[in-house]
Amino acid sequence: xxxxxxxxxxxxxxxxxxxxxxxxxxxxxxxxxxxxxxxxxxxxxxxxxxxxxxxxxxxxxxxxxxxxxxxxxxxxxxxxxxxxxxxxxxxxxxxxxxxxxxxxxxxxxxxxxxxxxxxxxxxxxxxxxxxxxxxxxxxxxxxxxxxxxxxxxxxxxxxxxxxxxxxxxxxxxxxxxxxxxxxxxxxxxxxxxxxxxxxxxxxxxxxxxxxxxxxxxxxxxxxxxxxxxxxxxxxxxxxxxxxxxxxxxxxxxxxxxxxxxxxxxxxxxxxxxxxxxxxxxxxxxxxxxxxxxxxxxxxxxxxxxxxxxxxxxxxxxxxxxxxxxxxxxxxxxxxxxxxxxxxxxxxxxxxxxxxxxxxxxxxxxxxxxxxxxxxxxx
Numbered sequence: 063x064x065x066x067x068x069x070x071x072x073x074x075x076x077x078x079x080x081x082x083x084x085x086x087x088x089x090x091x092x093x094x095x096x097x098x099x100x101x102x103x104x105x106x107x108x109x110x111x112x113x114x115x116x117x118x119x120x121x122x123x124x125x126x127x128x129x130x131x132x133x134x135x136x137x138x139x140x141x142x143x144x145x146x147x148x149x150x151x152x153x154x155x156x157x158x159x160x161x162x163x164x165x166x167x168x169x170x171x172x173x174x175x176x177x178x179x180x181x182x183x184x185x186x187x188x189x190x191x192x193x194x195x196x197x198x199x200x201x202x203x204x205x206x207x208x209x210x211x212x213x214x215x216x217x218x219x220x221x222x223x224x225x226x227x228x229x230x231x232x233x234x235x236x237x238x239x240x241x242x243x244x245x246x247x248x249x250x251x252x253x254x255x256x257x258x259x260x261x262x263x264x265x266x267x268x269x270x271x272x273x274x275x276x277x278x279x280x281x282x283x284x285x286x287x288x289x290x291x292x293x294x295x296x297x298x299x300x301x302x303x304x305x306x307x308x309x310x311x312x313x314x315x316x317x318x319x320x321x322x323x324x325x326x327x328x329x330x331x332x333x334x335x336x337x338x339x340x341x342x343x344x345x346x347x348x349x350x351x352x353x354x355x356x357x358x359x360x361x362x363x364x365x366x367x368x369x370x371x372x373x374x375x376x377x378x379x380x381x382x383x384x385x386x387x388x389x390x391x392x393x394x395x396x397x398x399x400x401x402x403x404x405x406x407x408x409x410x411x412x413x414x415x416x417x418x419x420x421x422x423x424x425x426x427x428x429x430x431x432x433x434x435x436x437x438x439x440x
């Protein structure tokens with residue numbers, strides 16, 4: 063039976079084993095720590111994989127960090143409304159589907175469509191009679207057989223019916239109903255709604271049987287090939303922005319760096335004292351979705367500066383620093399100021415008096431910071 067003291071002994075041995083293993087991986091405690099300096103043993107040097115290099119010169123872009131959103135221009139967002147009220151039938155699309163110009167979206171049904179076609183046929187038939195009567199009255203008037211009133215009445219009846227017939231014909235065309243088919247006896251209670259452009263479907267109306275008015279929306283079609291980046295810039299930064307400036311941006315949870323160019327700067331301030339800046343994208347991607355938020359960087363200028371690999375710079379709190387090699391295994395933490403990041407490089411500004419030709423820890427700097435800051439004597 064294991065006693066309480068036995069359990070405590072086992073736990074102590076386990077903790078000691080973990081500590082020994084950790085010390086073996088880290089190479090043990092540093093040989094010496096004095097202020098911001100640290101000396102490692104050969105075993106610790108090998109375990110930390112310390113590698114050094116020199117501060118170099120690189121061209122770094124200075125940018126203005128902004129937030130933005132993907133949008134499409136008004137002409138690329140098509141709202142499909144019913145040309146006439148009716149019951150929704152035969153829905154062929156779903157949200158997210160891609161459609162081409164001319165694809166069938168859905169159908170609408172209404173008994174009023176039948177009445178409209180009947181009215182057209184009746185007026186067309188009447189028009190033939192009234193046209194003949196009008197021509198007859200003109201002949202009689204030329205021979206002074208009838209009165210001028212009869213001619214005027216015939217003309218009025220003919221022109222009124224002609225206007226009504228043309229109006230019905232225009233309405234039927236707008237509904238997509240062929241007058242030629244109607245004349246052939248093909249009368250329908252349904253009209254088809256087709257896609258006026260290519261794009262992706264969103265906001266599809268409720269299921270079939272839903273009665274819609276002409277003021278309602280059946281669905282929307284978004285042409286994502288025209289997606290633009292819209293940035294919001296504060297009033298104080300307006301002087302830094304100009305048309306044609308390059309822009310780098312990233313999507314949420316995506317490390318890919320995309321590019322764009324400032325194409326239009328707004329002229330009106332929002333209540334938040336910001337101005338809309340429109341940017342045209344340099345590439346297309348299915349990942350560009352209208353309404354998506356992005357982080358962007360407007361490139362203001364580029365200059366040659368002192369630079370190091372990003373992993374060379376360590377941070378603690380609001381401070382940044384690099385490790386300078388003072389001897390074979392001795393290193394000193396030197397606080398520095400940092401600038402913009404360009405790819406794998408970051409601008410560093412070392413204080414006056416620091417030799418820029420000093421060897422800097424390129425690989426293993428975070429390991430050194432952990433040993434320095436976690437040392438009990440620090």
